[in-house]
Structure formats: C-alpha cells, structure tokens
Amino acid sequence: MATVSDVMVRTGRRGELGLLGLAVAVAVLARGLVDYHADFLELDELAIYAAGWAAVAGVIHLAIRRWASYADPVLVPAVLALNGIGLAMIRRIDFAYASRGRETDFGQVQVVWTLLGIALALGVILLIRDYRLLRRFTYTAGLVGLIGLLLPLMPVIGTQINGARIWINVFGKSLQPGEFAKIAFVVFFAGYLVSNRDTLALAGPKILGMRFPRPRDMGPLALVWVAAMLVQIYERDLGTSLLLFGIFVAMLYVATERLSWVVVGLGMFGVGAVLAGTLFSHVGSRYTAWLHALDSDVYSSGASEQLVRGLFGMASGGLFGTGLGEGRPDLVPYAESDFIVASLGEELGLTGLMAILTLYVIIVQRAMRTAIGVRHGFGKLLAAGLGFAIALQVFIVVGGVTRVIPLTGLTTPFLAYGGSSMLANWIIVGLLLRISDQARRPEAVTP
Template sequence: MTAKRRGAQLGMLAFAVLIVMGAYASVGLGINGKVPSGMLGYGLGLGGLMLAAYLVLAKWAPWADPLLLPLVTLVNGLGLVMIYRIELAGENLASAANQLMWTALGVVMFSATLIALRDHRVLQRFTYTAGFAGIALLVLPMLPFIGREINGARIWVGIGPFSIQPAEFAKLALVIFFAGYLVAKRDVLALAGRRLLFIDLPRARDLGPVLITWGISLGVLVMQKDLGSSLLLFGAFVAMLYIATQRTSWVLIGILLFVGGAFVAGQIFSHVEARFNVWLHAEDPALYDAVGGSAQLMQGQFAMGSGGILGTGLGQGYPYKIPLSFSDFIFPAVGEELGLTGLMAILMIYALIVERGLRTSLAARDPFTKLLAGGLSFILAWQVFIIVGGVTRLIPLTGLVTPFMSAGGSALLANWMLIALLVRMSDAARRPPPQAIQDEGLTQVMQR
C-alpha cells in the first residue's frame, strides 16, 4: 500500500520555497550589494500561495504524488526570480509583479480544478466537446477584432489590456479529446492492414483521424505561422496514438506526414525555410546581421558560453542582452547566471515532473486515465524539448513557452491546470482499492 507521504511533501515544498528565496536574495546581492527590500513580502507571498495549494491538495487529493507540487513550485519560482532579475536590469518589458500575479491565478486554477473535478473520468464524457473547444481555441486568434499578431505569429487573443494565447489551453482540451477518442477507437486503429517489410500498416480507412489532426496542425503552421504549436500538437497526438495502439507504424506515418508537410510548407512559406537556415548557419555573419536573422539565437549561445560551468552568479551577468530573455529565451538567460550546473538542475526538475506523470500513467487502472496521464506527461516533455532544444540550437527554433518559467499568463494557467490533472490522476492511481468487508459467517459456511 502506498503511503501518503504528506510530511515529506510539505518539507520539500518548504525547501523549494527556500531555494527560490535564496536565489531572490542572491539577485539583490549581485546587483545592488544588498538583500532586496521586498524579500519578506515576496517570500511570504510565494510561501503562502504554495501552502494554500498544499492544503487544497491535502484535503481534496490526499493520495496524490508528493513530488509534483514541490517540483513545479521550484521551476515556477526560479522563473520568477529570473524575470525579476531581468526586470531590474531595465531596457525591457519583463515584469515580475505580473508573473507573480499570474502564478497566483495559476495556483487558484490548480486548486479550483482539484476541488471541482473529484473524478477525472467524467472528462471522458466530454470527449467531443473538448475536441471542438480545442479547435475553436486554435481558430480564435484568426478571427478579426480579437485576434492579434505579435512577433510575426498570429497566436494571440486580445481582451482589453490582456493578451492570451489560446493555444496553451487548446493543448489541454485536445489531449483530453485525444485520450477520450483513442480509448473508444483504439481497437479499430490497432487492427493490422497490409504488412510492408517488418511493419504492419494500418488499414487505409482508419487513416481518417490522423489525417484530420495532421491537417489541423498544418493549418496552425500555415495560417498562424506557429511552427511550435503545430509540432507540439501533432507530436502529442502521434505519441498518444502509439500508446493506445502499440503500433510503431503510426509513429512512422506521423513523422512522414509531418516532415513532408513541413517540407512543402517550407518551400511555399519563407518563414519556415528561414528558421532552418538560421538554425544551420547561425554563426554566419551575414545571417547574424540580417533582419530576423540569427542574432537572437547567437546571443543566447553567447550567454550560455559566457556562463560556462558555474555561471556568473545571479545578477552578475548580462542575460538581459538576449532579446526576449524573459520569455522565449529564459533558458539561456538562466544558463548565463547559473551556468551549466543550473541548467542541468532545471532539466532534471522537468524530467522528474515528466517521470512522476508517466509513473501515474503506468499505475492507473483504466485506459482513459493511462492515456490522459501519458499524453499530458508527454506533451510537457515534448514542449520542453522543442523550446529548450530550439533556444540551445539542438533543433530549429520555434517559438514556444518554457513551461512555468517564461513570462506569460496563459501558459502558467494552462500548465498549472495540467499539473492539477496529473495530481488528480495520481491521487486516483495511488488511492488504495476499497477493502472487501470480511464476513466471518460466510467463511465458516464455505469451510463446511
């Protein structure tokens, strides 16, 4: 029987808040030579928020995985510190107060999700609703009046002074949809068609869903110039399709479709090709000086190189010299001041969150939970891979949010909800099954 480990969780949560506080103090010492004046309020604020989240979790999901909340607190807190540090340097739009407010709202969403959703399996009933909602959210930025184009990507919706990125919420809705849909259809999709070499191909008539998702992904890519979200959604779908059917052929078909589509798109739309060029030849001076060239990517590389193994220390480097250092490029910014060591730690935290999610999926008792937990965990890992790989020049750069770290409200809210879902499912998975009530009398009858 699994233990609740609530004490350990509270201890780790306190430890996470303490690390973040230390980082916060270190920024102040690095820049001004003194501990920031708002330190106490800030610490109490973050500590209070996380205590609230913990209490909600303890009451409404007592069997939940004890690691998830402290881990998320740590990355969220480090992101906050980095944004605070970049804001202090001036010359940019970073705002730690905004990010703290969104973190608070994120914790509210986390709590609300846990309180409102006592059993995640009800989501299965809303499979198609979630699918339509997801697509509607994706289309939203394309609508006139409310849609906004920022930095060349039309992925924003403006409501008054706020801009939200509906794709972040669409991500959740679509993973719920994929899970529900695949649970229903997985037997059919797993049926073997013709055999080619060593691979069983699916039947041609079952290709419909994968083609539709592919079409939507390419639509996102082409209409909104958002290669990142496109890759994110399609990748998540293919991974979940694989989990549901155990057919490698689906993965190969998916990769072929996406690469083919992206290649054709690259021929037609210059921005895709430009991304590839920048990735391959970032150090080329001509490309470096070009408008929309490799300058940002290289600045990120310079930051990481300058940080070296141990980093300059918080507040002592020039991470704010990277364009968008507080959002897309927060990872290299951290690399400059915390060095390779800090980046490894952060990657390790993400890896642990994903691992806890996948473990929940493995431990789950029903296919829907397995698929949903697996899908959510994968999409988190996949998102970290796409954005971190992009800013570190492992793969071509596509704009995505670094989960929990980048400045941005929509992503924080959506990702806190994602964690709430994982927590809810881990609670269900770890909860001991109801004990059968022993009937002594019946036993005696059986003995006779």
C-alpha cells in the same frame, strides 16, 4: 461484503511537506541572490517574500490533504521550485533592463499570474472529483481546442506579434489560446483513442516486422496532420504545430503500442515541413535562420540575431555560469520569455541548466508513473498526454534555443514570462494531481 484492502497505501503528505519546504528555500535563495547582486537586497522585504512563499506552499499542501489526499507528493514541489527560479530570473532581467534605462515590471506581473495559476490548479482539484467525467466531453473538448487554434485568425481579436499570429486581445491583454487548446486536445485524443485503440492497434498489413495502419484508419492522423500544417503556414507558429502533432503521435503510440504509428507520423510531419518550407517563403525563412544562423548575411538581416546572441550568452556561462545576477541577459531580445533558458544558461551555466532539466524530468516521470498506476484506460491516456505535453514543450523550447530544431514562439513551462503558459500549465498540474489521487487511492475489494 466489501472490505478495505489490507495493504496500507501511504499518502505521502509528510514527504510532500518536506519537499515543499525545500522548494520554498530554492525560490527564496534565488530571489536573495538576485537582489544582492543588484544592490537591492532588503532583509525585511526578503523575509516577507519568504513568508509569502511559505504561506502559498502551506495552502497548496492543506488543499491537497483535504481534497486529494493520495495525490502524487513530488509533483507540486518540483513545479514550485521551477516557478520560484523563474520568478527570480525574470526579476533579475527587470534589473538588467533598468540598468539600461528601460523600466519593466515583468517580475511583479508574473507573481500575479503564478498565484492565479495555483488558484486554477486548486480549483481543478475541487471541482473535478472524478477525472473520468471528462470523457463525456470528448468531442466538445476537440471543438474547444479547434476554436482555440482558430481564434488568432479572427480579424477583430487576432493579432500578430514577432511574426507569429498566435495571440488574441482580451481586455487590452494578450492571450495565447493555443496554450489552453493543447489541454482540450489531450482530453479529446484520450477519449477518442480509448474508444478506437483496438482497431488502430490490431488491423493493418505487416511490413519489415512492423504492422502498419490501414489507409482507412489513417483518417484521425491525417486530420491532425492537416491542422498542424495549417497552424504552421497561416499562423506562422512552428512550435504549436509540432507540439500538437507530437502529442497526438505520442498518445497514439501509448494507446496502440505500435512503433509504426510513430514512424508514419514522423514521416508525415517531415514531408509536410519540407513542403511548407519550399512553397511558403515565410516558413522557408524560419528554416534558413536555423540552418544558417551564423552566416553573416543571415545574421546581418536580423533573421538569426536573437538565436546567435542567446548561443553566445550560454557559451559565456560555461560550466558553472557567471553567477545569478552577474550576467548580461539584457543583450538577448525577449530574455524574459522566449529566451529565458539562454538567460539561465548564462548565469547558472550548464550545471544549472541540467538541474533545471532534471526537475522537468521529475515532473514528466511522475506523470508517466501516474499513467502506469491508474486503472482506467482513459486516465492512462490522459495522464500520459499531459506528461507528453510538458515534455514536448520543453524539448521544443530548449531545442530551439540551442539550435537543435528551428526556433519557435513557445514559452518554457513555469519558468518563462507569460500568463497564458502559466495558467495552462498549472491546470495541467491540477489534472495530474486529481488523476494521481484516484490512481493511488486504495479501493474496496470483495474477498
């Protein structure tokens, strides 16, 4: 006769409620500082904003308590804190643009995208009661991801913005399908690798103490490598190319526990990047702007102007920043989206950026903890892949802004202005909540 395990598992909902209160306080304080330094502070309006954030946090808490009561209690508060900081910074940039005669409403639009993203996350929790059902759609997800990457190349709906062809027009709005494609590809990679990991892990010759894959097992890696190179060359999007290939190599390592796959994967991407930079001028110009950003001829041509302005902005912020609302983020092009990290670095300083990066570390750590705790192989790979997707995207964006790697067109999750990124990353949160709920939920055992 089945009985419930005597080990009591705490749901963590009380702790989550307290952390949500802290996240709301961070969001409201950031908004208040922005309005105060812009001489726009209205206590009644700030109180309404605080009540709105509290209501949103309350709805999320009640929904999780009802539909995913054992879900991770730290994930959503960390995401909400980042989201609140991002909304405040985007509003601050609106004020900065207004001071120069340019009226924008990025902050108000981003609030709408945030609410839609939260609704999607709750929808995922409600509709996907068992994440294991997603394994049935392994190859469908792969097809959806591939279509998402190809859509920007379509002659009617595809459009090129800032030199990258990664956008489509939908009802007069720009949408970046690559943000949603990464989720589909994570589902596909998880389903494929859980079915083939024994072959990928055990077969192959041993060289210098590492077991390398057989050539015939390299097919999946080669296909993803080709897709990544095509994205980089034809869509002029190094960010999505690196993100897609990086997620696959990371998940391949988790599935096989073989370091050789990482070595081979990094080697393949490095060779492909060098060849693309040599054979295609538009790829080579991106690398030139990265390697020679401070050269006078490169800067005067405008190739590295945005990057250099961002670097000088962060340098002016120093250790503690100029203060939220007291910098000049408007001097950096696209400060609200591609370069919001530079804007935050100027006004919050290195200390503030480290705090923000710590929140990302917490989110990724909770995803990896979920991957460790889940009992199903598909769930382990899915949670790990979603965690890697966020970690790699943050690395690619921050690395580009700080000139560690070439600059890309990706946006910082939950911080930067952009509807596609906000919706896609909240969907990731919803999936992680569902997986963590099933991972932490006590199961019936037979004595």
